[in-house]
Amino acid sequence: MSSSIQQHSSIQAEEEHSSTSKRFGLLLAGIIVIAATMRSPITAIGPVVEMIRSDTGIGHTMAGLLTSLPLLAFAAVSPFAPRLAKRLGLESALLIAIIIVTLGVALRLSPSVLALYAGTAILGCGIALSNVLLPSLIKRDFPLRVGIVTGLYSVSMNIFGAIASGMSVPVAGATSIGWRASLGMWAILSILALLLWLPQVAAGRQRMLYVTSQSEGTPVRLRTSSLAWFITLFMGLQSLIFYTTITWLPEILAEQGFSPTSAGWMLSLMQMVSVPVTFIVPILAGRTRDQRVLTTVTCSSLIVGYALLLSGLPSLVTIGVTLAGIGAGASFGLVTMFFVLRTKDARQAASLSGMAQSIGYMLAAVGPLLFGMLHDWTKGWTLPLLIQVLLAIALLIAGIQASKNRMIG
Numbered sequence: 001m002s003s004s005i006q007q008h009s010s011i012q013a014e015e016e017h018s019s020t021s022k023r024f025g026l027l028l029a030g031i032i033v034i035a036a037t038m039r040s041p042i043t044a045i046g047p048v049v050e051m052i053r054s055d056t057g058i059g060h061t062m063a064g065l066l067t068s069l070p071l072l073a074f075a076a077v078s079p080f081a082p083r084l085a086k087r088l089g090l091e092s093a094l095l096i097a098i099i100i101v102t103l104g105v106a107l108r109l110s111p112s113v114l115a116l117y118a119g120t121a122i123l124g125c126g127i128a129l130s131n132v133l134l135p136s137l138i139k140r141d142f143p144l145r146v147g148i149v150t151g152l153y154s155v156s157m158n159i160f161g162a163i164a165s166g167m168s169v170p171v172a173g174a175t176s177i178g179w180r181a182s183l184g185m186w187a188i189l190s191i192l193a194l195l196l197w198l199p200q201v202a203a204g205r206q207r208m209l210y211v212t213s214q215s216e217g218t219p220v221r222l223r224t225s226s227l228a229w230f231i232t233l234f235m236g237l238q239s240l241i242f243y244t245t246i247t248w249l250p251e252i253l254a255e256q257g258f259s260p261t262s263a264g265w266m267l268s269l270m271q272m273v274s275v276p277v278t279f280i281v282p283i284l285a286g287r288t289r290d291q292r293v294l295t296t297v298t299c300s301s302l303i304v305g306y307a308l309l310l311s312g313l314p315s316l317v318t319i320g321v322t323l324a325g326i327g328a329g330a331s332f333g334l335v336t337m338f339f340v341l342r343t344k345d346a347r348q349a350a351s352l353s354g355m356a357q358s359i360g361y362m363l364a365a366v367g368p369l370l371f372g373m374l375h376d377w378t379k380g381w382t383l384p385l386l387i388q389v390l391l392a393i394a395l396l397i398a399g400i401q402a403s404k405n406r407m408i409g
Contacts (some may be wrong), residue, residue, distance in 0.1 A: 002368070015392045018162070024141075026199060026200070027141065027200060028152070029196055030197045031137070031149070032152055032156045033151075033156070033196050034097075034130055034134065034193045034197065035130075035134065035152075035153040035156040036156045036158040036159075036160040036189055036193070037101050037186070037189050037193050038127050038130050038157050039157045039164070040164035041070075041104070041108075041127075041162060041208075042067060042070050042127075042243070042246070043162070043165045043181050044167060044182050045067060045183065045246075045247065046067075046170050046248070046267055047165055047182075047260070047267060048168045048169060048172050048179040048182050049250065050251065050254070050286055051172060051179045052066070052116075052179055054276045056113050056116075060373070061376065062374050064247060064368035064369045064371065064372030064373075065082055065117070065368070065369060066117070066247075068365040068366075068368045068369045069120045069246040069280065070120060070123065070124030070365075071239065071243060071362075071364045071365035071368075072361070073121055073124025073125045073127075073128055073290065073357050074124060074127065074357055074358070074361035075128075075357075075359070075362035075365060076128075076146075076358075076359040077129060078354050078355075078357040078358035078361065079355070079358045081093065081128065081131075081354055082132065082133075082347075082348070082353075083353050084096070084244060085136070090133055090136065091330055092196060094129070094130060094134070094137070094203050095131055095197055095198070096129065097126045097129035097133070098126065098130075098194045098197055099126070100122060100126030101123045101124070101130075101190045101193075101241070102126075103122055103126075104121070104122030104123025104124070104125070104126060105183070105184060105187040106184065106187045107119030108123075108180065108200040109177070109180055109183075110180075111177075115159075116183075122409075124356040130157075131357050132335025132350060132354050132357055134153060134368060135150070135179070135353050136346050136349050136350040137363075138150055138340070139343075139349045140346040146199075146282075146337075146340050147282045147284075147285065147287070148282075150282040150286075150336050151279035151280070151281075151283055151333065151336060153336075154278040154329070154336060155278050157278075158271050158274050158278050158298040159271075160189065162268045162269075162272045162274075163244065163268070164266050164279075165265075165267040165268040165271060166264060166267075167182070168182040168264055169261050170261070171185065172230070173288060176336030196358050206383070214280070222238060222351060222352060223355075224409065225408050226353055226368070227401070227406060227407075228355060228356070228408055230398050230399075230402040231338045231339070231352065232355060232356040232360050233360070233398040233402075234334075234360075234395060234399050235335045235357060236356075236359060236360030236361070236363035236364055236396045237363070237391055237394055238331040238332060238363070238395055239360055240363055240366065240391060241302065241328070241388060241391050241395065242332070242364075242369070243364055244384075244388070245324065245388070246271075246370050247267040247368040247372075248269060248368070248371050248375070249263070249270065250264055250266075250267055251263075251375075252309070253266055253317070255380075256314075256317065257314070258288045266317075266321050267315075267321075269318075269322065270322070270324055271325060273322050273325040273326055274325040274328050274330075275329065277326050277329040277333065278329035278332060278333045281298070281329070281333035281334060281337075282334075282336065282337045285334060286340075286341070290403060290404060290405040291334060291341075291403035292400055292403040292404065293333075294334060295334060295396070295399035296395030296396065296399075296400070296401070297330070298330035298334060299327065299331070299392055299395050299396035299399055301323045301326045301330070302323070302328070302331070302388075302395065303325030303396070304320075304323050305319075305320045305322070305326075305327055306320065306324060306385055306388040306389045306392060307389055308320030309321070309385050310386070327392070331399075334403075335356070335402075336397070339353045339356065341409050342402075342407055343407065344407060344408075344409070352408065371384045
């Protein structure tokens, strides 16, 4: 009789383990596909920006706005993401984010220039919610695997961002609607994310983001924390450097003699080389208490990379693009881990993520617009590239402070 009970208990335990594994496998798949929708609609713009300009008649400054608009949306919407998650639950808030991205991407298929800008702003609002909430979800549901899951989420974002850059020009040339197809085709990816995420909401996994316990103590005022401000500055500077590059690198390379297709694939190369470091850096950061060495190597790659872009020599430019890609991937991986490593719980992680992304992306939004204006003013890319080098030095200074072994509050 006792052996029968033990056998039944063993079978029940195996079934529960299998069910839990499937549930977390589906959750992980959902996170990876959501991450894939968070860069591709933006990185698809850079390689076809000259096509957009010639077709619509807009100048460099207005073309830069196409990348700045999502960043402005990130800045405006990020502070509200934790409140939405508190009210609806993380799963439902992320579902809303995916729906908004899908609508924004689909709107860009319209022939209207107004729809192009409106769709870009709308998808930026959806990506902003995902940007803030995914690190908090990872901290809550994968507390013992934060580095690995963050790495997978970052890798997915970068791979599909790279694919979008590389495919933009070929897709534009192969379809009757040209560059609109390059921007609109990513609705397929966000619809897939929607289908994968629906079971998370349907299963009722809407646990409260804010877990009340005696150990939490008094909520920390992030605006008075120097550490929170250094992380915010690191977030803003790395975003400014990255989004400025994905907007204007193809035009910079075209001016140096690269063909439009080659320039698009060079931008794709920059993002593809970031994929391994985007996975490895969060794992390394999670295993060390102090990340100053990682930060120094990361920022040095950016400094040298942009300095080499100034040379104009194809071989050195290729090395420069590669180093810039490594630095971009590593810096994103680092700042994502700072949200987790420098906070005590999911609530604080969401709040820090919201603050850093709101203020950081407001700073980053200046980049594409400013560089477009500087090009129109100087008729060249030397001054903008020099500014990128200086920004990478400033990123190193902020990063050293953010990397020290301490915690907010």
